[in-house]
Amino acid sequence: MTETSISPVEALLVVDVQSAFVSGDEAVPDAARVLDRSRDLITRARAAGALVVHLQNDGPPGAVDEPETPGWQLHLPIAPGPRETVVRKTDDDGFEETPLGPLLTGAGVQALAICGVLSEMCVAATARTALALGFRVVLPHDGHATYDIPAAPGISEPVPAAMSSRAAEWALGDEVEIPGRAADVTFTAAPRQPAPARTPHAPAAETATLA
Numbered sequence: 001m002t003e004t005s006i007s008p009v010e011a012l013l014v015v016d017v018q019s020a021f022v023s024g025d026e027a028v029p030d031a032a033r034v035l036d037r038s039r040d041l042i043t044r045a046r047a048a049g050a051l052v053v054h055l056q057n058d059g060p061p062g063a064v065d066e067p068e069t070p071g072w073q074l075h076l077p078i079a080p081g082p083r084e085t086v087v088r089k090t091d092d093d094g095f096e097e098t099p100l101g102p103l104l105t106g107a108g109v110q111a112l113a114i115c116g117v118l119s120e121m122c123v124a125a126t127a128r129t130a131l132a133l134g135f136r137v138v139l140p141h142d143g144h145a146t147y148d149i150p151a152a153p154g155i156s157e158p159v160p161a162a163m164s165s166r167a168a169e170w171a172l173g174d175e176v177e178i179p180g181r182a183a184d185v186t187f188t189a190a191p192r193q194p195a196p197a198r199t200p201h202a203p204a205a206e207t208a209t210l211a
Contacts (some may be wrong), residue, residue: 006179008188009138011051011109012041013130015094015116015123018056020064020071028117029161030145037143037182038076038115049189051107052084055094057122082193092125101133108191111136115143115182119161120168131175139169140182 017038022031045052054074059065065072078084089098104112112135114127123144130137146168149159169178179185 006138006177006184006186007111007136008048008186009050009111009113009136010188010190011053011104011107011112012045012187013094013100013112013114013116013126014038014042014052014054014076015114015126015144016055016057016065016118017075017116018065018071019073019075021117022075026064026071028145028147033142034115034117034145035075037140041113041115041140041143041182041185042076044185045113045187046079046081046084048187049083050187051104051109051190052079053100053103054078054084054086055100055116055122055126056086056088058088058090083190092122093129094122094126095129095133104135106192109135111138113138113140113143113185113187115140117145119144119146119165120171121146124168124172127172127176131172136177137172137175138177138179138185139172140185141166141169141178141180143182143185144168 020026021028022035042052056074057065058067078086087094087098087100091097094100112130114123114137116123127137127139144165146161146164148161149164151158
C-alpha cells in the first residue's frame with residue numbers, strides 16, 4: 001500500500017549495494033538515485049540510533065559479485081559501532097540461512113525500512129520474508145532499483161527498469177508501506193543493542209564483519 005504518513009522504523013536494511021551493481025558499465029540504470037537515497041537513509045538511521053544492516057551477496061564463482069572481487073565490495077562506507085553490521089548471504093532472501101532474523105528480533109526491531117538492489121529479486125525476496133515474519137516493512141519507491149528487462153521474442157517487448165521496480169512493489173501486496181520518497185522515512189532507536197551477526201559460512205566462533 002502507499003502511505004502518506006509513515007511511522008518511524010527501528011532498522012534499515014541496505015540490500016546488496018555492492019560495486020558491481022551500482023558503479024561502472026554494469027550498474028543499474030538508476031544507480032545514482034539509489035546511492036543518493038541509500039546514503040540519506042543510512043545517515044538518518046545512524047543519527048537516530050536505529051539498527052543498520054548491510055546485506056552483502058556472495059555470488060558464485062565467476063559472477064560479478066563473487067566474494068573478494070572488486071564487484072563484491074560494499075560500495076558505501078560502513079560506520080564503526082554496535083548499531084551497524086554486515087550480513088552476508090548466498091540467496092536472494094536476506095533471511096535465508098543467515099542470522100538476520102535473530103539479529104533483528106534480538107535488537108527489539110518491529111519495523112524496518114529497505115533500500116538497495118535488485119527490486120524484483122533480493123529486495124522483494126527480503127521484504128516478503130520480513131512481512132511473513134511479522135515485521136512492519138517500509139519500502140520507499142525511490143530507494144530501490146533494478147535493470148531493464150530485455151525483450152523476449154514472441155513474449156514481450158523490453159521492460160524498462162522503472163516499470164519492473166514498480167511491479168516488484170505491487171507484487172508484495174497491501175501489507176508493505178510504500179512512500180514515494182525515501183526522505184519521508186523516519187527512524188527511531190532500536191530498543192536493545194543487537195548481538196553480533198554471524199556469516200552464514202563461518203564457524204560458530206566467527207562473527208560477521210562488524211562496523
